Amino acid sequence: MNEIYSEEELKNLPFMNESLELEKRVEDLLSRLTLAEKFKLCAGRMMWHTKPIKRLGIKSFTMYDGPHGVRPDTMGEKRSTYFPVAICRAATWDLMLSYEFGKAIAEETRELGAHMLLAPGINIQRTPMNGRTFEYQTEDPYLNKHLAIATVKGVQSQRIAACVKHFACNNQETNRFTESSEVDERTLQEIYLPAFKATVQKADAWSFMTCYNKVNGIYGSENYNLLRKRLMDEWGFRGFAVSDWNATAYTNTGGCVRAGLSLEMPTAKKYSKSELTKAFENGEFTLEDLDENIRRLLRVMFLVGLFDDQSKLPKGCRNTPEHQQLARKIAEDGIVLLKNEGDLLPLDINKVNKLAVIGPNANFRLGEADIWSGGGSSQNFPPYEISPLDGLKHKCKNKVEIIEDPSLADITIIFAGLNHNNGMDAEGEDKKELGLPSEQVNLIKNAIQKNANTIVVLISGSPVAMDDWIEQVPSVVEAWYGGMEAGTALANVLFGDVNPSGKLTMTFPKKLSDSPAHNSERSYPGGDKVFYDEGIFVGYRHFDTNGIDPLFPFGYGLSYTTFAYNNLTINKKKINADDTIKVSVDITNTGDRVGKEIVQLYVNDIESSVERPQKELKGFKKVELKPDQTETIVFELNKDDFSYYNPVENSWVVEKGWFKILVGSSSRTIHLEGEIEFS
Ligand code: GLC
Secondary structure: OOOOOOHHHHHOOHHHOOOOOHHHHHHHHHHHOOHHHHHHHOEEEOOOEEOOEHHHOEOOOEEEEOOOOOEOOOOOOOOOOOOOOHHHHHHOOOHHHHHHHHHHHHHHHHHOOOOEEOOOEOOOOOOOOOOOHHHOOOOOHHHHHHHHHHHHHHHHOOOOEEEEEEEOOOOOOOOOOOOEEEOOHHHHHHHHOHHHHHHHHOOOOOEEEEOOOEEOOEEHHHOOHHHHHHHHHHOOOOOEEEEOOOOOOOOOHHHHHHHOEEEEOOOOOOOOHHHHHHHHHOOOOOHHHHHHHHHHHHHHHHHOOOOOOHHHOOOOOOOOHHHHHHHHHHHHHHOEEEEEHHHOOOOOOOOOOEEEEEOOOOOOOOOOOOHHHOOOOOOOOOOOOOOHHHHHHHHHOOOOEEEOOHHHOOEEEEEEEOOOOOOOOOOOOOOOOOEOOHHHHHHHHHHHHHOOOEEEEEEOOOOOEOOOOHHHOOEEEEOOOOOOOHHHHHHHHHOOOOOOOOOOOOOEOOOHHHOHHHHOOOOOOOOOEEEOOOOOOOOHHHHHHOOOOOOEOOOOOEOOOOEEEEEEEEOOOEEOOOOOEEEEEEEEEOOOOOEEEEEEEEEEEOOOOOOOOOOEEEEEEEEEEOOOOEEEEEEEEOHHHHOEEEOOOOEEEOOOEEEEEEEEEEOOEEEEEEEEEEO
16 A cells, blocks of 8 residues: 555556456555545546546546536637537437437547536426526436437447436526425436436446435435435446535535545535545544445546546547537427418528518527626537527528518518526526516517518527417527527528427426426425425426416427328237337328428326326337328337336336327327227
């Protein structure tokens, strides 16, 4: 212990042997660390790094934000690809795009010399008021887990650790550092944990970030039940847990070590040498507790190649045309056509002479804002950005005159929506209101008076209420924060070069009181405790079970073509718990242009001894079809897809009896139904 090695001796130690199996390398290195060195490895330094241990050749392990672009610094010294935000990527419902996104952002992480990306954020969208809604994927646990699996697999394909966050139930910004999310066991199991669990069991996630908040009274960073019991012992997580930045502020050193927190970021507070020494000497944690935490961190250091010949690792690349094209593709496929009466869209570039382009988000860009005025930790600094107006100018050049007066135009496009200022779509604060700012509503109403041919394009990252203007507007598009190529993507969709195929992954309510979390002050924003009284009835589960009509439902999005659903067949009528059920349906493109359709499958338990949602998503497929082309989509289901979590028996249960299989183009547009009986 504490030996000094020459460079040559170091190279020949077992843990440096790349052909030695992983766990043997980990154990060999762990056995060589002194207690003081283990303490050193427990906390970060300089915001994004662990401390090096020169004696053993342990280099600093580096991690960077963020969920839609790598940000190695806070003022943009180094630039990287700004991909569409998570809610936009999710709206593509395209798992391959999520994988490709994960791979690309990992390539940029690697090129910047880092080893871990502090992403994806996969917290369930419980309320439309959450300031970080744009950073998360969906309100539905099934869609959430499949998107998360694909993203983590993509990131780790480059031997970059994904850091799945924020574990768990970090579903609002209000009081995020201190509030306790009070969630019953069935709701945790059915709604808030599935995606986290799936990233471990289906994607082998190498890191988890512990949340600021408490879960049922215990802070995420010292929550033994969440970390050691569920994440590590039950789910089989082999990676390491890292705190959110300063998330250990109100915790106890021994509690964090025992719970399984390997790394405190950004610096040593509860994991300072003195605090660790005191806690250790007081018997607040054992050497075994500490070794298990260090073992996990070392394991991921080996997995990302920290000790390997760097020339053998994936190279990495940054700001490449391929990444920029991928950003554009995700933006194009994430755009959701919400309304298109009179078929104002797509615009015909040969028929439009004058196009009025107005609205506060026509020039939307992240710009040079520092992180706290750029949405928070997910801010990044791209080499360029194409705003909506830039994209239209490029598309219309020498063909269509772009003006600013709706009364003189054939068609008006209003770029409205939100931004990353505090109180809107930004970390640290929740939104102040659900509707658009009043000046935007007035702008829309005035423009409509001047020209009925008006299209509203929302540049935003969360649901907005539209009841005071949408009736008068023939076409509405949700374009999200579409990344650095957003303007090009938008122009391609608005002029029909791309047929929109995105669908909402979160319900847009008509008014806030319709939203399940907003049933009372105690459920949102809550106080020291936020009571998840709605339980499993999050999102469409609430709206559909209670017969409340949303403004736009989960899974909704229009196309420039139409699709027909026919011939639902189920391969068995009566099934038992071990059966696989095959459900097939024919989808036909009945329009005149190529289009993609996201076919959704929901299940409904017709009679159950416990309350269950009116429907639950248990399958989805995105298919591209030419005009008149028909494709048969096949879904495979098993008992898990029909089960609910029974907290008394502490297990998943599928009750005997009849279930409905519902296939549709949104949660509210079910085209075909079938029934099966669990015997
Ligand atoms: C922030 C965020 C987290 C981010 C971290 C580092 O407060 O909650 O998502 O990765 O700190 O910036």
